[in-house]
Amino acid sequence: MIQNLKEIYEGQARQERYETSKALFQFKMSEGSPVRAHVIKMMGYIQTLEKFGFSLKDELATDFILQSLPDSFNQFVPNFNMNEINKTLPQLLGMLRTAEINLKKVGPKPVLMVRKGKKKGKSTAKSKGDGKTKTDGKEALKPKKGIKKDGKCFHCGKTGHWKRNCPHTPTRSQESKNE
Structure with a gap:
């Protein structure tokens, strides 16, 4: 009877383990969301995998968390890897929260946006600064x-x-x- 129960529920446990590992590996933090909630959710996935008998070492779990961070943490990750190799997940969470506070103090870096497409406006002449204008080749050849x-x-x-x-x-x- 115990053998039959194991066979029945073993398939469900495997499916749950698969879904949990998939969620852990694909989970990415969105820019601007709180790092605390993100790391706690990932720690939950890691603990769920441990319940299924698939435990991750702290170093691998740390790597998963660091890889899931957005681009705003790009300076934190190399610094952590160079200086703080042996930290537990709660210690990592504390360091990430401190880094998040520092990022908010500094503020976002200005971004130059480049838009691809047609120019808007009537004039295509560009001033050189010496009073002369330069126009596109086709417009210069056509008399009005x-x-x-x-x-x-x-x-x-x-x-x-x-x-x-x-x-x-x-x-x-x-x-x-x-x-």
């Missing part, structure tokens, strides 16, 4: 309303053409003949 031909020629002063098209301006071949 066409070329106006009613301006005065700077060479002869007549309207309808510009200096480069002026019939009174000698061409280069004429200039070389005159010399």
Whole structure:
């Protein structure tokens, strides 16, 4: 009868152990949440595994806890590994709470956000500081309303053409003949 009971409940215990270990290995602390609640929950998972006969050494349990911490504890983890190797889980909890208080005093570091996508706004000209502007290549090549031909020629002063098209301006071949 005892043998039958073991066979029946052994499968359930294995499933519970699997679910508990999965929860422990995948448990991550979210940024800004209290470290005390996180570590106590992880310690609960570790104690549950010990009840199923799957005990973790303190060093491995400490590694699981340290790996589950968010990026704000990035400075704490190497310092702990270098200086405090043999600490119990309650001692680790105390150290993490102290580190959390220190992080709140210092405050978050400013973050530069870069957004990928199209530029907003009408103007794409960028000022260089010397009065000149630089535009995108395609916009610089397209005239807005066409070329106006009613301006005065700077060479002869007549309207309808510009200096480069002026019939009174000698061409280069004429200039070389005159010399």
